[in-house]
Amino acid sequence: MRAVAMYGTLASLGSLVLTALVAAPAGSAESPALPALLTPPASAEARGTALAAKRAAAAGIAFGKCPAAEGLSSPAQCGKVKVPLDYAAPDGRQISLTVSRGKADGKGAGGKGAGGKGAGGKGAGGKGAKGKAVARQGALVFNPGGPGASGMYFPMVASMPEWKRISAAYDLVGYAPRGVGRSAPLSCQAPKDFAKAPTQSPSDPSVAYKRERVAQAKAYASGCARNAGDALRHYTSLNNARDLEVLRAALGQKKLTFMGASYGTYLGALYATLYPGHVRRMVFDSAVNPDPHQIWYRSNLDQSLAFETRWHDFRAWVAKHDKWYHLGKTPDAVLASYEKVRARLAHRPAGGKVGPGELQTAFLRAGYFDDYWALRATALTQYLKGNPKPLIEQAAPKPESAWDDENSNAVYTAVECNDAPWPTDWQVWNHDNTELARRAPFETWDNAWMNLPCAYWSAPRQVPLDVRTEPGALPPTLILAAERDAATPYKGALELQRRLEGSVLVTERNAGTHGIGGGENKCVNGYMETYLLTGRTPVRRAQCAPHPEPNPVSLDERAVARRPAPAV
Template sequence: MRAAAARYGTAGSLVLTALVAAPAGTASGAPPSPEAHGTAVAAQRAATAGIRWGTCPEAESLPPSVRCGTVAVPLDYAHPDGKRIKLTVSRTKATKKTADKAVPRQGALVFNPGGPGASGTYFPLVGVLPEWKRIAAAYDLVGYAPRGVGRSAPLSCQDPKKFGKAPTQAPTHPDASYKKERIAQAKSYARGCAARNPGLRHYTSLNNARDLEVLRAALGEKKLTFMGASYGTYFGALYATLFPSHVRRMVFDSAVNPDPRQIWYANNLDQSAAFEHRWADFRAWVAKHDKTYHLGGTPDEVLRSYEKVRAELAHKPAGGTVGPGQLQAAFLRAGYYDDYWPRRASALSAYLKGDPKPLVEQAAPEPRAAAEEENGSAVYTAVECNDASWPTDFATWDRDNSRLARVAPFETWDNAWMNLPCAYWQAPRQQPLDVRTSPGTLPPTLILAAERDAATPYEGARELHHRLADSVLVTEEGAGTHGIAGGPNACINKHLDAYLLDGRVPVRRAACAPHKEPKPSTGVRASELPRER
């Protein structure tokens, strides 16, 4: 999951904008909601002010080729004249040329990488990659840090030093004592979020969608061209429902299931089930390359090797900081991206041969990243807890996760603990918006999904396709990478280019063969492997 300003010249245009911004389903002639009116007011102000681009703050770690600015948005859209917060925005201008021809500028392409809690300010850097050069020629590449993230009115729920505590345990079948400990931690975390963040209840997916509308206006774009990945697809879909007449083109990469009944408790259970399948894919790949890794010739044998490492780390953490919790987190990332597979398998193999250094390099917490990671966790928790109702009785969590862990132990309880603060959340909850558009309401939109994606299971892409009329679903069959736009699959990138550059889409659905599996490697230092996301 980072132009010249348009102007609204009359009071009449302000009223018109407010009506356009009203949520779908509002009765004809009914006054706009306070939030819809506030969004229109904020968008008008942003269009007038524009964005003053300059050198990016040092904290963003961006080169001089990327310019940065800020956009002011209301903390509470129902009160647009109240407190405002500033979102950090980054941009590179369209290059207007490719290797073979000049290209006309098509406007700004705004990107969000997901989360909740991830910053997209790095996005303008992708323009130098071969897969993105044609898009970078036609579009200004715009990234931003959503509310709460990074320098955009950041949230924090606890001391980062406590957040990054290591080593930790991570039992797949926790006993009553461990559950009691984690309940206490969840309650403490929820209290910390409320105490440290007076405006906590305003960090929601609906407000992220409204912020996107204000950003569109600040960029001087009459209509929005947007690409969201993972969680970015959810509030992108909210935007499409709230502001359909302001959509130019939208790409939904690795889509969240937007069914209100799924937000967010059920989606997390589905995610845990899907990660078990992806964990099996990884073990099957390692077994296929047993001559390289010597971890076992079957997926079950590979699992036994992993569990042996896990048991040893429970008694003697590697490097003093890598326990079962850190091991699980490192291998969870391999469930997102298969280009991690050689790295993870090499580390596991080396550890069992007596060399823990590769595992420590890959799994040990990075103290310098503690504040950023705590901030991301705080935003994730705030948004998901605020967005919808959650079970408030731990007995429900215990029943559902104990049942699921019998067949999907890899991520189930770790995922539950991450979300458990929502059971004790003190801010008021919202009712999720019913994402749905009618034929002709939106221009064609493009949904990209990998069939075995674990972070956002494929059913979510099908559900979004069903709910957004005139959308097109492109599937990478048999693959499980999370976030596939601009990746190694040329077929996916061909559809992405055709849509963003020419507005062309397949008829309803299309399929791409999977990208090639990673090649096995061993004895490679972490510094020589691709940088982890």
């Protein structure tokens, strides 16, 4: 399951051996943390990255007006940076990554900082200097996750109150990682075929249905290999981290200030392991578990289990507001209403486009973000009253997004399949997911089908890097996590803190929104803002009270809801 963070307010704009085959851990030549006499010879990829970064630093990035295809308005600027397709052959084929930038205005927001009272006392935000200019601090590079998501929209958050003081100090830099958007785009099947609807989504699939999905997974893997050719093996998380190092150099930054969400936290952790001496500040929002044994098969099993808990949270909230929705006064009663809708859609898809598969995808988004809860509950209520329009509006595939959706899925699949070994015996998948589905039926099989092409992958598999840093190798880094996050379960944040020496964990208690930085919690935002602006952090861990639960809304109020559907 793709773990994509689309922040609360930010989303209104726009998923073994302890060393890697092609990169060495911290202290290696690619990450010089040890004395030279103790450093092993540099790998070809390390030498290629250093050469590419040197060239990028000399060339810089020629920022100018953004192409219409990016959908970004002034003052955002766009440019490109060249990186080697294969870092072991830096003089070989080059690909261009698209980059966006919003320049720091230096004005600040004035007034008080964003900090509020958290569970452990006052938030980290302090008083701002109203009317005074804010010192510029270089570039803040953002990756929204995926893998397969584009961060090109990031400069546009500068207009939001939660980002005002940060955007005054930093150039906000987004980019499309390799394979994504217009950065050497990857495709595995025709977009029109990827967007076919309606589809089924049985939580207890038959033997015949499983055979059908296995055949589809084999065909999809073959399509990736056919379309990308020899280039397919170069779409990896390690190469994404190397690309980030080249981007740092192209931006003229001696050290990187980076914010990663969801999968972006894994990318940031790889970078911190490979290049600890090049890290200035890092924010890890909704952390992926970086344990090599988790990447990526076990991580997806854990995710499916966590979504069952979050699915229950949603149903409990709907039951609490039964006077609005009339879907049931208990979570089980709400589930019965949902299953009634699913059964009807299996027999007669809404609008000819929304079947059980589209229904499940729409409600999975409610597992990511609780500001979908009122929208989804209203859609169920209206459907059962005979009005399918809200459900069709929320769940039907959008033809205009078919290309982006297919591209994003292709990159997700390529990166995760290339990154690590996966079971190649269908019986292993069948056993593990059958057992898990007894405990977590909501998401287990759909997650399995999404990742099953990795069982039939033709490109070489890497061995995940052992993410970890030595004491003193990194400056303080900041981890943000919600306790009930399903897309990146909380234990991943604990594991990341254990592996990154000197990191600090800020927890939003009893909350489950995926991607909390810059969102609705002022306490969380206070810690993030203070860290980015000053480098200060709590001692080791801090807690924030949860943001308020969503309120039930009427259809009229729902029409002005601010969050569009995220890429999940």
